[in-house]
Amino acid sequence: MKIQVLGSGCPTCEKLFEITKRAVAQLNLPDEVEYVQDIQQILNMGLMSSPVLAVNGKPALVGFTPDIEKIKKAIKDNL
Secondary structure, three states, rough: OOEEEOOOHHHHHHHHHHHHHHHHHOOOOOOOOEEEHHHHHHHHHOOOOOOOEEOOEEEEEEEOOHHHHHHHHHHHHHH
């Protein structure tokens, strides 16, 4: 499994990355979260906004939410 946060490096994207790492730990998943700052990868997914939470190369959540439960649900729904 591959979990990524894709973003431009802005504070909002970095915040999603931090919350996503906590969500993965709370779900007891062995995976590390990768932070990708390559905008071309976001565009290759057909998306025009960031940040993006991707699971196994597919968008699971687009945009920022501080709600860790929504992030955990997005990860579980896309496993």
